[in-house]
Each structure stands twice: as structure tokens, then as C-alpha cells.
Amino acid sequence: MNEEKVTFLSEGVKIAGLFAAPGNGQPRKNPCVILAHGYINSKDEFGGFSEISHILVKKNCCVFRFDFRGCGESGGLYGRMLCSTEWLQDILSAVSFVLTRSEVDPQRIALVGQSLGGSTVSYISAFDERVKTIIAMASVADGKKWLEELWVARHGQEAWQKFIERIQTDRQQRVLTGESEILSVARLLARNSHEEKQMAEWHEKFPYYQLDASLESIESVINLRPIDVISRCLCPILFIHGEKDLLVPNGHSRMLYERVESEKSLETIEGAGHDLPIGSQKRAVQKIILDWCDKWL
Secondary structure, eight states: OOEEEEEEEETTEEEEEEEEOOOSOOOOOEEEEEEEOOTTOOTTGGGHHHHHHHHHHHTTOEEEEEOOTTSTTOOSSTTOOOTTTHHHHHHHHHHHHHTTOTTEEEEEEEEEEETHHHHHHHHHTTTOTTOOEEEEESOOSOHHHHHHHHHHHHHOHHHHHHHHHHHHHHHHHHHHHSOOOEEEHHHHTTOOHHHHHHHHHHHHHOTTSOSEEEHHHHHHHHHOOGGGTGGGOOSOEEEEEETTOSSSOTHHHHHHHHHOOSSEEEEEETTOOSOTTTSTTHHHHHHHHHHHHHHHO
């Protein structure tokens, strides 16, 4: 598979991506799948997105995967990941970009997102009529509810309240200095020392996997609530979640699924965790994605 390195602009910020088209020698328009990575990650998604891209291209789909601003090779302040605002615009801009490609059929565009990337594409489902179908994997339905549950389970309600107060203080400081406090992602997500060590090991293997983020970024996670808009979903949508996801409980996908009024489906993968694109059940996940794209593209 040949992937072309490309860039586009999203609100003036340069976004880096990889575009692949089928090498079938036919001058025809092809469906296009846009892949949206998760928080603190990149367009590679630990190699999982590369595999999915390869499989989709073999099935005569174009594939575009890109780094959200603040991530990977894209512009913006590295580590500043505003998933409830800037990332949404980046997805809209990515759709506009693939529409400039002669290989792409403008009537057959799909979005596939992992984790908070799944949350962002779920949110976009209520606003972008250019998208034919959406697949959201391991999505957070309500950022505030999710983070509060993580914090309270690990540190208690009082610690959560102090964390919220710290975020509020940081918000006030940003309007005076333009700067936000940087903390380890493990600390921001209430991870324990063992999990923090695992994250460091992932960073060693995948340098674009970030270990630090700003309080502004985590506030944006709190503000990301696809649950508020998903009932207005404009296209068929598929939710995929691991049965044993310990980071984002699969109830989040269930909450989103239950509110959707358009064509919908929910697949709970037995034995799978949060690592759907690369985990032990990745082949099952890949097949579900292919089958859904065959149906709707």
C-alpha cells in the first residue's frame, strides 16, 4: 500500500496526514474512510490504523488518517488537545480535504474514530451531512461523567472536587498569561503507578504517544459530550466497544446507541479491552468495520 504524505489547513493550522487510494488502475471514484485517532495518540494508533488502512484499500476504499492538531506531526501547540472544539473542526476540515481528491466519491465518505476520536466522530454525526456513515469505537459518551467516575473510584469525591477547582483556577490564569499548567496524563486520568509505567513503555515504542498534557486539554475532555447531540445523528452509525474495557466502560457506547434515532448498531466484543485496533480481538473488529463499510458505502 502506498500512502501519500499530505497536509491541509484547519483554521489556519497545518495538519499532517497520510492518504491512500486503491491501485486498481481504474479512473473511478472510490469510497473514502477517514480515521480519527484517540487522545494523546497519533494517526498510527499504535499501528492499528495502518492495518485497518491496508485492509480497506485492498477492498477498493481510499483511506485518510491524520494527526489532530497538537498531536503527531501536525501543527498547533504540542500537547494542547482541545477535543471538544479544535478537534471537531479538524474532522470537518479533513472531510473538506478528501473532497478535493479526484479519487474520492463525495457521496461515500465514512468516519471511523477510536476512543476520544470515536467521541468526536459521534459528535460530528449530528452536524455534517457530507458523511455517509460513522463507526465509533470505545467512545466516551460524556467526558465529565467519565472523568468523574475515574477520579472518584481511585481517589474519592473530595479529590475530584479539588481537581475541578484546579481546572477552574487554571482557566482564570489562562486569560491572564495564555498558559496552562502541564501535568502527566497518567495523573490527569487518575491512573495508578503500574498504569503510568505502561504508558511510559508505550511512549518508548511510539514516541508520538504523549505522556503530558495541559489542564486546558483535560477541561476540553470534560466538555466533550456527544450524548447531548447524538439523537440528531444524520447517518447510519455503528458503535463498537470491548466487553472488558477498563478505561472507558462499554456502558458509554450503550448510552450513545440508545439515544440515536437514525439507523444504528452496537457491537460488544467479547474479551476485548480498550485497545480495539491492536488488541487480541482486532481481527473481529476489522471484519465488523469492513462489513459495515460494505453495507453503507
